[in-house]
Amino acid sequence: MNTPIDTDVLAAKDLEQDNAINRVLVLEMVRVTEAAAVAAAQLIGRGDEKAADAAAVEAMRRAFDNLYMDGTVVIGEGERDEAPMLFIGEKVGMGKGPKIDIALDPLEGTTITAKAGPNALAVLAAAEEGDLLNAPDVYMDKLAVGPGLPADIIDLNKSASDNVRAVAAAKGKDPSEINVCVLDRPRHADLIAELRELGCGVYLIGDGDVAGVIAVTDQDTGIDMYMGQGGAPEGVLAAAALRCVGGQFNGRLVFRNDDEKARAKKWGITDLGRIYKLDDLARGDCIFAATGVTDGSLLDGVKKRKKSTGAVIMTTHSVVMRASSGTVRWIKGEHRIAPHRG
Helix, strand or coil: CCCCCCHHHHHHHHHHHCCCCCHHHHHHHHHHHHHHHHHHHCCCCCCCHHHHHHHHHHHHHHHHCCCCCEEEEEECCCCCCCCCCCCCCCEECCCCCCEEEEEEEEEECHHHHHHCCCCCEEEEEEEECCCECCCCCCEEEEEEECCCCCCCCCCCCCCHHHHHHHHHHHHCCCHHHCEEEEECCHHHHHHHHHHHHHCCEEEEECCCHHHHHHHHHCHHHCCCEEEEEEEHHHHHHHHHHHHHHCCEEEEEEECCCHHHHHHHHHCCCCCCCCEECHHHHECCCCEEEEEECCCCCCCCCCEEEECCCCCEEEEEEEEEEECCCCEEEEEEEEEEECCCCC
């Protein structure tokens, strides 16, 4: 008599035979971002940022429950007393298997989603325990370029003009041929004026600076550099993506008051003026996964169609990257949602 095969046990053994970031886990992470994107997409254009974010958070949390890992959220929706779910320090996964740190943004671009704008994503990064910076929820000055440039070509201690000139020289271009992506915020007025004085093309985005940073890695976007101030947690997520596909990143935390400085110290950050590079933010064999919620430069958004049976099909477009192999997989998925019976 044949003994039934326990597929869960086989999967567990497979994970233990490799390092913590196993190829099985890489693909499973896409299921997590897909779930969040599908949930959020049903609230596109509804004008309710909180509802869209809550739907993505709940769906992502449920998807994590099925993963064979002992996961800890190191960058999430906030601290425990501020976020009911996916808070910093929360345990995710089955609670057994490899110890994995998770940085996540179930809906990067809540305002974008509410207004049906471009470039909203469900994103996460994963790495072995201790390999992702536990960044406090403060601002970060960011500077990023794509692969193929000399080491240390960018430097946050230098002016925007000096950084543009250095990148332009390395690319054999005039500074006026360099395109820079910047968040469209009043705090960037001086930066934008300086870049335009050089003749640069300035690509302004309303939200979603993870997608903005990643755009520097894709020649088709026409973006050479990313500059400006955005969320520190999003900086870690973007750095994880750059670690997988190449590029350079400088980040420096920005503190507006003593409370934010105290929050940083709580998470073990004592050098408040430090400039962080890629390996400071995301080390080792990390994973980056993202699924489009709305159409964007990186990914298509979720599309919905109804079959004659009444079933609803949600189509997703995702990317998943792994640092150790440099592999980038583009994944299209179809998700069947049963018809509502009312």
